[in-house]
Amino acid sequence: MSNSNTLLFCSGGIYERAFIGSTCNFKLPSILYPFYTYHLTETSFPLLSLSIFSLLLHTSQMASFFTLSTASLSPYYHILFSVLALVISGLLFLLTRKSKSRRLNLPPGPPGWPIVGNLFQVARSGKPFFVYVNDLIPKYGSIFTLKMGTRNLIILTDPKLVHEALIEKGPLYASRPSENPTRNIFSSNKFSVNASLYGPVWRSLRRNMVQNMLSSSRIKEFHSVRNKAMDTLINRLSSEAENNSGVVLVLKNARFAVFCILLAMCFGFEMDDQTVEKMDQILKSVLIILNPRIDDFLPILSPFFSKQRKRALEVRREQVEFIVPFIEKRKEAILSLGSDKSATSFSYLDTLFDLKVDGRKSAPTNEELVTLCSEFLNGGTDTTATAIEWAVAQLIANPRVQTKLFGEIKSLVGERKVEEKDVEKMPYLQAVVKETFRKHPPTSFTLTHAVMEPTSLGGYDVPTNANVEIFLPAIGENPKLWSNPEKFDPDRFISGGEEADITGVTGVKMLPFGVGRRICPGLGMATIHVHLMLARMIQEFEWSAYPQGKKLDFTGKLEFTVVMNEPLQALIKPRVE
Numbered sequence: 001m002s003n004s005n006t007l008l009f010c011s012g013g014i015y016e017r018a019f020i021g022s023t024c025n026f027k028l029p030s031i032l033y034p035f036y037t038y039h040l041t042e043t044s045f046p047l048l049s050l051s052i053f054s055l056l057l058h059t060s061q062m063a064s065f066f067t068l069s070t071a072s073l074s075p076y077y078h079i080l081f082s083v084l085a086l087v088i089s090g091l092l093f094l095l096t097r098k099s100k101s102r103r104l105n106l107p108p109g110p111p112g113w114p115i116v117g118n119l120f121q122v123a124r125s126g127k128p129f130f131v132y133v134n135d136l137i138p139k140y141g142s143i144f145t146l147k148m149g150t151r152n153l154i155i156l157t158d159p160k161l162v163h164e165a166l167i168e169k170g171p172l173y174a175s176r177p178s179e180n181p182t183r184n185i186f187s188s189n190k191f192s193v194n195a196s197l198y199g200p201v202w203r204s205l206r207r208n209m210v211q212n213m214l215s216s217s218r219i220k221e222f223h224s225v226r227n228k229a230m231d232t233l234i235n236r237l238s239s240e241a242e243n244n245s246g247v248v249l250v251l252k253n254a255r256f257a258v259f260c261i262l263l264a265m266c267f268g269f270e271m272d273d274q275t276v277e278k279m280d281q282i283l284k285s286v287l288i289i290l291n292p293r294i295d296d297f298l299p300i301l302s303p304f305f306s307k308q309r310k311r312a313l314e315v316r317r318e319q320v321e322f323i324v325p326f327i328e329k330r331k332e333a334i335l336s337l338g339s340d341k342s343a344t345s346f347s348y349l350d351t352l353f354d355l356k357v358d359g360r361k362s363a364p365t366n367e368e369l370v371t372l373c374s375e376f377l378n379g380g381t382d383t384t385a386t387a388i389e390w391a392v393a394q395l396i397a398n399p400r401v402q403t404k405l406f407g408e409i410k411s412l413v414g415e416r417k418v419e420e421k422d423v424e425k426m427p428y429l430q431a432v433v434k435e436t437f438r439k440h441p442p443t444s445f446t447l448t449h450a451v452m453e454p455t456s457l458g459g460y461d462v463p464t465n466a467n468v469e470i471f472l473p474a475i476g477e478n479p480k481l482w483s484n485p486e487k488f489d490p491d492r493f494i495s496g497g498e499e500a501d502i503t504g505v506t507g508v509k510m511l512p513f514g515v516g517r518r519i520c521p522g523l524g525m526a527t528i529h530v531h532l533m534l535a536r537m538i539q540e541f542e543w544s545a546y547p548q549g550k551k552l553d554f555t556g557k558l559e560f561t562v563v564m565n566e567p568l569q570a571l572i573k574p575r576v577e
């Protein structure tokens with residue numbers, strides 16, 4: 001997601017969520033929000049809105065921020081936008097007369113412009129969204145509002161408020177905001193675990209995923225798939241290093257390994273490298289098309305985005321056409337179990353074919369199956385690979401930690417390969433992984449939450465149509481919760497006496513997987529993948545910086561998750577020649 005903030009996986013793509021799950025359909029009254037805070041005089045407003053729109057039109061930064069090229073719009077867009085500005089101004093003039101009695105006490109935030117709110121400032125800052133938010137904390141503190149066009153983003157940065165919202169008032173904060181039309185296409189109208197509103201559909205889909213696919217006994221069944229993927233990962237790293245003077249790319253290889261595991265779990269058979277690449281390409285183009293656009297925040301502009309809407313439909317068609325044959329293949333394999341030797345005995349698809357969803361008569365359609373499979377794949381791929389990239393970078397920057405971790409592995413397993421069952425006997429490995437999640441949560445926001453009914457938090461109103469965003473770095477690096485929070489120090493979990501309940505029930509100190517009703521259902525499986533992959537990579541190779549002696553840059557940038565600004569390249573040396 002380049003500079004903008006698209007979260008991870010949702011429906012078509014879950015993560016980044018912060019915005020992906022966050023935009024909404026245009027509702028006329030919401031366009032009045034600027035008046036609640038700006039207190040403009042009624043007569044000054046039409047003029048102001050007109051100037052804002054022309055400013056918007058001529059601001060190339062705005063266009064590039066929202067991945068919009070003005071060339072892709074109609075050549076008459078200047079005229080169209082001006083007419084539009086006039087119409088909006090007139091409408092606003094009329095509607096503001098009625099708005100005053102409905103003024104909300106939203107959390108404070110940077111003053112913005114009428115209609116566009118802070119959109120323009122965010123875009124013009126040139127900062128990734130998560131940096132922009134971070135920079136507001138010293139001034140606005142634990143809860144503040146950013147107005148992004150018609151959307152109000154209420155941003156929480158305080159652990160106590162997050163605990164109050166997501167744990168103490170869990171059910172109230174467990175919904176999701178309405179989707180923009182593009183996201184609706186890819187989520188099959190919110191028919192996925194991550195995108196569904198808090199209610200019967202969510203409960204059915206989530207229960208199915210957790211009980212039938214992600215329970216510890218189910219996860220164990222895919223033990224051999226994981227082992228095979230780990231062997232392939234080590235072989236790929238070895239041959240890449242051989243052909244490239246010992247240098248390897250970390251994220252790309254980790255991503256491939258975890259994607260292969262999830263593909264096998266989802267579709268019930270292993271795929272050749274070419275199919276894996278194609279599947280990856282399709283899912284990436286979905287995530288790209290879900291990047292936020294300016295009309296997500298100013299839906300009144302949507303008539304000018306017909307090309308983009310057409311493109312979204314094309315991508316959806318490609319996604320469905322590519323994935324449905326794998327669904328059919330699995331259906332056949334179930335009918336004649338044993339005849340296809342590459343088929344696993346069980347898969348996520350098997351749980352979905354006849355799934356009974358509360359309030360619905362029929363089982364999921366093929367299109368809905370495509371959505372649910374994509375969610376499963378997207379949810380666990382980039383997040384897990386990102387965690388590996390940050391962990392390896394920290395082990396390179398802290399050779400003492402790497403040596404200690406290798407020592408733990410060697411003393412426990414000797415010459416044989418690390419296995420899953422070893423991990424629970426490796427407290428230092430667990431501490432390294434936990435410290436990685438604290439310092440570098442793969443996403444800087446949870447998925448966007450929405451409240452079920454109007455409520456208040458920290459003394460401010462939280463309306464149902466606000467996006468509630470939880471900003472993770474502010475909590476994981478909070479100096480009131482952690483000693484030397486900026487330091488990567490796994491020992492804090494061993495000898496330092498620091499602890500953190502990652503589920504947040506007993507208190508929120510870090511929440512890389514969210515907390516409460518919507519906590520990531522993949523937490524257990526993701527933890528296994530990260531532990532196992534890291535242990536194997538450290539057992540097989542000694543890792544150091546490339547070029548040798550280079551000081552690594554730990555700045556993050558937003559792609560589908562928050563990855564290293566400079567993709568990590570490392571020198572690896574086999575431990576055993």
Ligand code: HEM
Pocket residue numbers: 014193194195206375376377379380381383384387441442443445446447448511512513514515517518519520521522523525526527
């Ligand atoms: C390191 C790996 C992972 C990280 C850091 C991660 C993180 C997250 C976060 C922050 C959320 C949002 C929670 C909220 O809304 O408050 C989430 C939700 C979700 N994750 Fe993960 N995740 C990971 C792996 C996985 C895996 C492996 C899967 C499944 C295969 C998965 C499936 C989901 C789903 C379905 C949701 C939506 C839950 C709901 O809305 O009820 N995730 N994840």
